[in-house]
Structure formats: C-alpha cells, structure tokens
Amino acid sequence: MNAHDEPDANPTPIRPYDGPAGGWGALRSVAKHLTEQGVPVRGAKTLLAVNQPDGFDCPGCAWPDRDHTSTFEFCENGAKAVAAEATRHRATPDLFERHTVAQLARHSDFWLEQQGRLTHPMRLDAASDRYLPVTWDEAFALIATRLNALASPDEAIFYTSGRTSNEAAFLYQLFVREFGTNNFPDCSNMCHEPSGIALKRQIGVAKGTVSLHDFELADAIFIFGQNPGTNHPRMLGELRRAAKRGCAIVSFNPLRERGLEKFADPQDPLQMLSGGSTTISSDYLQLRIGGDLAAVKGVIRHVLEIDAQRLRDGQSGVLDREFIAEHTADFETFAADVAAESWAVIEAESGLTRAQMRRVAEIYIASERVICCWGMGITQHKHSVATIQMIVNLLLLRGNLGRPGAGACPVRGHSNVQGDRTMMISEKPPQAFLDRLRDVFGFEPPREHGVDTVGAIEAMLAGTGKVFFGLGGNFATATPDTEATHRALRRCDLTVHVTTKLNRSHLVHGREALILPCLGRTEIDMQATGPQQVTVEDSMSMVHLSGGINAPAAPDLLSEPAIVARLAHATLGARSKVPWLALIDDYDRIRDAIARTFDDFHDFNARVRVPGGFRLPNTAAERRWANAAGKAVFHTHAVPTDAPIHRARRSREEPVFLLATVRSHDQYNTTVYGMDDRYRGVFGERRVLFANGADIAALGLAAGDRVDLRSVAEDGVKREANGFLLVDYDIPRGCLAAYYPETNALVPLSSFADEARTPTSKSIPVIVLPHVPESDAASRRIDASLVP
Template identity: 45%
Template sequence: MGQNPGTNHPRMLSALEKCKSNGGKIISINPLHEAGLIRFRNPQEISGMLLNGHGLTDIFLQVKINQDVALLKLIEKKLAVKDKASGNVFDHEFIEKYTEGYESLLAHLEAHSEQELLEMCGVEEKLIDEAVALLAKKSKIIICWAMGLTQHKNGVENIKECVNLLLLKGSLGKPGAGTCPVRGHSNVQGDRTVGIMHYVSKDLNAAIKKTFGFDAPAHEGVDVVKAIPAMYEGKAKIFIGLGGNFASAASDTEYTAKALQNCDLTVQISTKLNRSHLITGKTALILPTLGRSDKDIKDGEQRHFTVENSMGIVHQSKGFLDPISDDIKSEPEIVAGIASAYFKGNHPVKWKLLGSDYNLLREKLGEVIAGFKDMNTKSKGSGYYLPNNVRDLDFSKLPNQKAQFSNTELPIHNLKENEYLLMSIRSHDQFNTTIYGLNDRYRGIHNERRVLFMNESDMARENLNKMDVVNIMSNYDGQERKVYQFLVIPYHIPKGNLAAYFPETNPLIPIHEYADKSNTPISKSVRVSVERA
C-alpha cells in the first residue's frame, strides 16, 4: 500500500518474487497503475532476462489518492458480513485475548454504507470482492506501506486502519504476519531507536544521567516541520545537517530556503555535494565525511559500524571503497570533535574517545537503551532483532494492556470545482532527492522530469493535450504557491488525481500543513489547480 517497489524499493521485489514462488498472494493498492507492481523481471536470473518477467500482483486495487481508509473500511465491512454468516472469518480467540474495542469498531463500520465507501475509494467493487474473498481465508497477512500512506493530513489514521484489519484477522505476533513499514535509509530507522527525538523520555534521560553523568534536556524540542519555522523566525540560529539534502527534501522550498538563510551558522556534514550546500546561513561550513561504502580506517585497522535495517535487525557493515582522502573523518569523529571543541574538556563525556572507539560507543549505547546490550557480539553475521512488543504480543504499555481497535474518520478534502489532489512521486532514476538521470522507464518518461501525470478525462475537461505546458498552483491560507513549466502526460490515474515528481513539486506543499500527531508533510495529497503556461 502506498508504495511502488519497482522504483522506490527495488530490493523488495525479489522478496515479493519469493513470496509468490512459495504460494503467497499479493494485493497491491495504489493510485497509479505501476509496471513494477504488476510484473517483475529479475535481471540476476536467466529466466528474468529471457522471459517477460513474473506476474507479481494477484489483485490490483487502484484507489483514489488518500482514500485508503474508505477502501479498508469497505473491506472490513464486507469481511464482517462473511464472519456473521460463518463465524470463522475473524480470529475471535485472538480478538478476545489481546484486543479491546471490537464491538465499537463493528458499530462504527455499520454507520457507513457500502455505497458511500465504494464511491469514496473509487475502486471497482468486483475487485474489492475478490480481495475480500482472498482475505477471508487467510490468517497470515502482512501489510507493507511507505510514504504513500503516511504523508497525508490523516497519515496516522491510515496506519490505524491497517492495524484494524490485522487485528480482526489475528495477523500479529506470528511468522508471516504483521505490519511492515517499508522505510529506506538506515538513518531513518536508527535515529529514533538511539534516542534522537524531539520529545522527552524520562527513562532515557535517567539512563543518560546514570551512564554519562549529565542532565539531558527536560523540555520538548522541535522536529523538522517545527524547526523550519523556528529558523525562519530567528528562534533557532544554528543548523547542523548530518547527511541529507535538507533544502530539497523539506516542503515549502522557498520558505525553507529563507529559514536556512536566516541562521547565523549552517553546517552540512555530507558525503556528496548537493543543492542544500548552496543555501547557506550567514556563515556556512561543509564538512566532508565518509560514506557507508567507504573504508573507515583508524590506526591502520578498518572499523565496522552498525546499522538497523527496515525489519528492525541490527547488523555490522564495512565499506569497500578507498576514501578520496586520508584526512576525511567519519560522522562519529566529526560530531565528537565538535563537542570536544565546544566543551573544551569541561564535560563528563570523553567525546573524542567515544568518537574514535566504536566498540566503546556501542557498549555505552547498550547501557543506555534497551535492545543494545552486547551489541558488539550480537551484531555479527546476520545480526539480531531489536525488541518488538507487538512481535511478542506484549501490549502491556497500552490501555488495559490490550491492543486497541480505532474508529478512524474518513478524509474530507472539500475540493473546489477546478481543484485536484496531487501526489508527489519519485522516478526510477532517483534515490530520495538524488537525481541520477532524467528517465523513468517504467512510466515511459525519457529525458524529462517536469511532467504532470493526468487522467485523460481531466485533460479533456481542461482542454489540454499531451505535452501541453502547464503551471501548477496550490492555495492554502490565502497564499498561492506555484511551480512552472510542466508537460502534461496522460496516465492511468484516477479522475481528479494528479502525480508529479519531487523535489520539483515541494514548493507547493505549505510548511504548516502536516499530518496530525506525526507531523509528516502532506506531500501525497496536496490540493492544486492547473493553468496553461
């Protein structure tokens, strides 16, 4: 759901292929009819090179942008009808033992008609019924999702509705079942796990005090979407970017650029040059650092580092490329060096020692955070799983020590007659904000990025033809934002929906519009209109 493995997570395609070869079934839910979702050709296999590839998707549900909740509710509602007739569609033993709110959820589903939900999601009912028939017989269900589900105003609600379905089917806490948020970069997983967060954990602070002897901040900080206004308004004066391409990745590009320029100091710790290096504070530094693929050598010995992958496994990793200079430092060395220079030895932490001795750093990490004890040993080979309460069916930290069903609300966008919902996507020749080429072969795009994918009926309504040039506008809180010179491309996308690449469309996303609770930008459901350029 909300992802396209062929473009965004190519390594996942081989796992899906293995699932199919083992008799598994795949339901794909996505607004775009993506070639990589439907068939997969593995170039590492002779059969993949000689034949037309493997059929991946058994059932494709082309949902309208941000109507996943409506679709999931309709599936659950139809499953409930089957369960009422047979009594064996839902896992009632699991529901009774581990969950709370089941009866409330059923009453909530009854408040919505099937016709209402069908019209909202836009999926053909025959296909939904096929999916329901398949799910009714299965107890091992994995729901995978990416930013196509989270980057909406109701992103948290989207995930809660996925969990509702898994709870109904008892598809948690056993092999071949559960939630699977498909993230990407190791830092996305690792930073929160090791305590890099804007809110305060008293337990974490107490562990830091015990191990390192200093008091961590006891007041809430800011995340990305709150840090940008803080810099814009002059409340935050120093920006340090540990990797990434902040100016291009963040929403509301012009606002974000001005926020960075308002800083007294901007520091970019980077493996490669990128556009953010051109948007600086009053004083700016670029500190080159080793990449993950570089050999990290200290005193003639190569050091390894540890990463957490998408599945919550911690394992060791070593680079294989010679660094371009013997003087380039690793990220831990740079961070520790900055701290050492700032405190001038007047701090209980031995910063430089921790920055150079990764084994000691990992030992200290194990003293502070649950799950990292003995990491130096356990991370060898294939690594080890971090603690996971749901995997162990431990819901002791939840109300009444039970997993909670959620009564989620349907998303309402109140589009004007001339407005559409735009989702940002990335191309095949792209990794995050890094553009390797101008082709997107699975979608038939060559030598161009400023394109707007549009339903042919919407093109007719706007009196547009293929390759016509348009501007795209968003209007939030009375402020118009605009991007220019996009080529219109007819595409298999639901009526009323548009798609275009990021970061080219990031200027359309207002900085103050983000998901409730998670603060994720609304990059996948932006209200826009189009005009001829």
C-alpha cells in the first residue's frame, strides 16, 4: 500500500464531539471537500444548481426538496457527492498502464475513489493483468457476443444502482426483458425491500404515504432506526422546523446520534452567528439492536390498556373506532395477541422499561397527527417485515394513515432507488405489467421470477450466473459475505460495470471484464436533438426533471440511457421492434414510452415540466386499500425470542454481542469520501468498534485496544474481521456498531430477512477477541476491501 493512500493518521483518533449536527463544522467540511477535489469555485457554482428547476437533482440521498421551484437547499452529504462527481482528478488509461489489477487491489477504497473520474472504456487483458482502452463499439460487440452465446438468458444477471434515472432504468428493464430474463437484483434488495413487501401487503402500496407538507402539520414524529444527521441531512431541516413549533419528536435508536439530538442549520444566518442550535428529539429511547418490534408492541399494549381504562371510567376511548371499523381488518385478533404478550418478554427484548414505553404511548395518544419514519436500522434484521408492520399497526390504531400530517415514511437512501422500482427494476414483476409490455412493445416478456441480490450471488457461485452486468453501484463491496461474493464474481465468464469512478468491483472481476464510464448527474448530456434532462422520483413519490450544468469529465463518456440503448441495439439487432437509437436522440421519446406503459405517467412530458414536477398517486394516502383484503390489515407478530442472536448466545459460553453495521459521516453507502466521523468523534480511522464501556471492562479490555471480530454463524463458516479500535460509546450493553463495508465480511449470505431476503447487516452475532497481529495478513487475504 502506498503511503499516500489516506490522510495522515491522527495521533488522537478519538475526540468526543459535543457540538450540534450541521453548524460551522458542516460548512468547513463542504469547503474541505471542494478544495480536495480541486473545484472550490466551480464546485460552489455547481452547488447553486442543486435541486433547482433548471439544474440537477442532488446525487446524494432521496429526501425530497422542500420547494424544488425556488429555494437553494443542499446539505453536507450532497455537497460531498457533488464535489466527488465534479472533481478535477481523472483516472485515465495511464493509471491502468502504471498499475496491474493486483496492484490496484492492494489500495484502499478511499484511494480508489480519490483517483477521480474515469475517462475511457476499458477492457481487461488477462495476460498482463491490466485494463486496456477499448472503443465503445468493441465493448458493446463483446458484451452482445457473450450474451447471445449463453445457453439461456437466465445465465445473465443485470444489477441496478439506485442512482440510475427513470429513463435509464426503463430502457434497462425493457432491454433485459426483451433479451429474455427477469434477473434484476438491485440495491433495494439490500435496503428497503422489507418496506415494500410489508406495506404492499398491509396497506396496498409499497411506498410511504406522506408528503413533505405533512411534516408541517404533524403533532408527533416517531423515528426508528435512522440517523438523518449522516444519511439524510436535509431531513434535519424539517425536524428542526417541527421541533421549533412544538412537535414531539421521539427517536428510537441504540446509539446516541448527534443529528437526533441537536442541529444548527448552516443556512440559518442568525443561528450560525449566535452559535445556537435546536434540540431535535423531545424523547430519545436507546433500545437494544433489533428491539424495535418489541418496543412498538409495548407502546401499542399501553395504548390499548389506556383505551380500555378510559372506557371503564366512562370516558371517551383513544382509538379511532370509526376508522378501524370502516378501513381495517383483523383488529380483534391483533388486540388479543398484544394483550397476551408478556411484559417481561417485551422489556427484555426491547431493552426499554414499561414506564418508557408508556411515556411514548401517552405522546402518541396526545397527538392528533403522527408520522412514523424508519431507515435501514429497521430493514436489515431477520424480522424486519414484521417490525414495519407493527409500526403501521400503531398508526392504524388512531387513523394515522390517509389524512394530513400523518402517515408512514420509509426514508430511502439512493436518490432514485424508489424510481427504479416504479420503472419495474424488479425480479418479481406483476403479470399485468408484463402483459402491458407485450401489448406496447410487441414481444413476449419472460414470466418466471428472476434472482434478487442474494440469489444472484448464489447463482454465480453455482455456475448458473455467467455474465454480470452492473448499471452503477459497487456490488462487490455493498453485498454481504464478502469472501463468497468475491468468489462468485470471479467465477463469471464476463463482468461489466457502468460507473463514474474506479471501485472495488472493477478489481474483483470475471474471466473477461469491462469498465464503461458514464456521465454524472451534474454533467450536460448532449444527444442528437440537444442537451437532455432525466427524471427522478424521491422518497415521497415526487417526480421531477434533472439536467446537468457542467461539461462532461471526458469527451468519450456516454450517458446511462445511451449505454443501455446502444447495448440493446448491439445485442438484439433486427429481432427487436424497439427503436433503440432513436429513443436516445430525444429523451422525451423515452418518457412517451414510459407514459404508454404506466398509467400513472400519463402526459409525462407535460406534467414533469411544471415547476417542481408532479406527485404519483398513492392509494393508501387516499384511504383506498389496493391489497387482497381491500382494507388496511392489522398484522399479528410475536416478539422474536428465537432469533439467531438468541441461539448464538445459548450455544456459546463466552459473551456473544449483536453487531450493527453503520456508515461513517465521511461516506455515502460504499463510497468513502474521507476518514472522519465527526459526530461520533472519530478522526483519521475507520476500523473502529463502538461498545459499551461496561462491556469493554467485562472483557478485560480497555478503550483504545485493538480487537478481532468473529461472527457466530449457523452455517459453521468462519468469518473474521480483525484489527478494530475499541471506542467507549453510548450504546446498550450487549450491542456493538462498526462501519461497513469493513464488516460486511461477517454477514452470512444465508442470513437475511424473512420474506424480503435483505441481508441482516444490522444484527450480526459476533464474539470479540483481543487482536492477534499475526492474523492481519490472513484477514486481508479473505477480504481485500478491508485494507484500511
């Protein structure tokens, strides 16, 4: 590894941070990242176009814009993403001439990111172990040849990143289904898949029900398993406004997260000059990792008991009985199950006291309008679907669905991950949609379900997945069970990645490999009819235009829609009835095709040009329940007492901890922008393990010691991640947290959410051992992406 791989290590990497989220620290961080990328002036100008009608949608998270038509709003997270994309650094063919793939693989993910924007399509030369330049026509011809030579289209796997635009995603699914497969693993499989499954079954729509306006009306906002200060900083603006007007904000999170405690808005001059901040959470409940289902069920039990007591006292009840009678099913069965649940079990599994849960119940009862938000701290558990349905059960009790200021709010990550699903990037497409594709485009689409992310890895391991095509993302690093995933990718005949920058996935390749560089969200996309705009859908179903303003990083870059269309043209040839090349001459034609395919996108081109765009219909928000029951359904779930962590603790004599993987403040998903985690007080270090001080002492260790982690997996496979710095942190006993992707190697491929198959990255049973330096080399051979 080169000495310049990362910033110099800080002699005191742990320095507790007691300031607010945001504030001057956020502004200094923005300036630092713009300067590091060599774009202090151009980058600042670019930021002025973020989320503007004539600019581009933020390439960071999917949190909606408060007012897409006028306000200037960006956040530290988005600024880092913009700076990274607008960087002046370039990864030219010279980089690959100077480094073999093996040499590149010895560098850290941070170093790979810092090489800058890719400029040319590259093809692996196995003999020299180097990537060499290739023309676009040669690249498309190679992929087409390999795809058409497969014994079955199902031997190809087509992955999708959530930053892909609606236009690119629509063309992608159209091409792949005309090619003949539904193999569409995507990043949703690793994050909010449980949300879609739980909500679709329970209320008939696989999306949240609220709009941004609802946050202005809510009397209480409950936040589960989410850290907006790092992952969705613009959400803090809405929470700040809500808190200032007296809205109760109740946060459920095992870790004390600064963004949920207090926030100084960097775009509020008065607050910045005065050094003030706003308290965000009125109540902060540090439950155990994975204890949310038990906690919510305890709150519900209190609500039902208070309701019953008031009725016995001759007072009005607290339930919305009219709503329950007219709009819901299975309430009596659900209520009986809640009453039968043991308080001892609820307290033990949640890590909260009855008094804490009663306090939350009283807040809920006192609030006429309640919003429940959740993030990946809820979705990456074995019982994630059940937990989400329990949260919705709570909302149903008082009719907090389908009225202003109330509803369900899954907070998604990637900027268009919801739009990709709307465009039917799904391994399980509805038959009605396939019928529509057939009728509009004149081919018979495949009817068999394809593979999800876990299934894709399994298929590659089994040798039935031979070609892997990634439209964005960093599959090798984002996925669980790193050793197995890397082995799977290396078994492929061909791996192809569409990307803006070099990442780990390009170095964990098949027998043949291609890197295809594309335009970024901030760049001008010039096609035959002029500059083009794409569309994206945010977490609250708003669809709006996005158009870049910067010159492309290199003349040879193609847009994602152009890459998909040219590949489809090369692969399908004369047998396709779709005019692929004509579609990319003018993206209005793609949107017209979308409008013919999806009724909700009627008059797409006209409606999306209205400033701010338009909101897609949401049946549950209108109290129309498009599920099998025709009503919102109360779902009954027992508090889990035989999860992997319970079985692991019963099988071991030494302490078994529950580890949750988290992001640092200087990363977005797998992209590492820097080595600091300001709000958690970590500087210049990523291999850290957050633990309760009493647990550290009980292990005979001290904060600052190095430790090794070993997962306790039921498949018997030994999985290790070594050399972590122990940090004494405010987290419940028995619980640990560490950054991913460094700890992805500990997540078994076979450990995923019931029904949703989302990897259980937030609930990994592990044991903690004193660090053995001799194990470092072995650990790094297991997972090159763990090199610090």
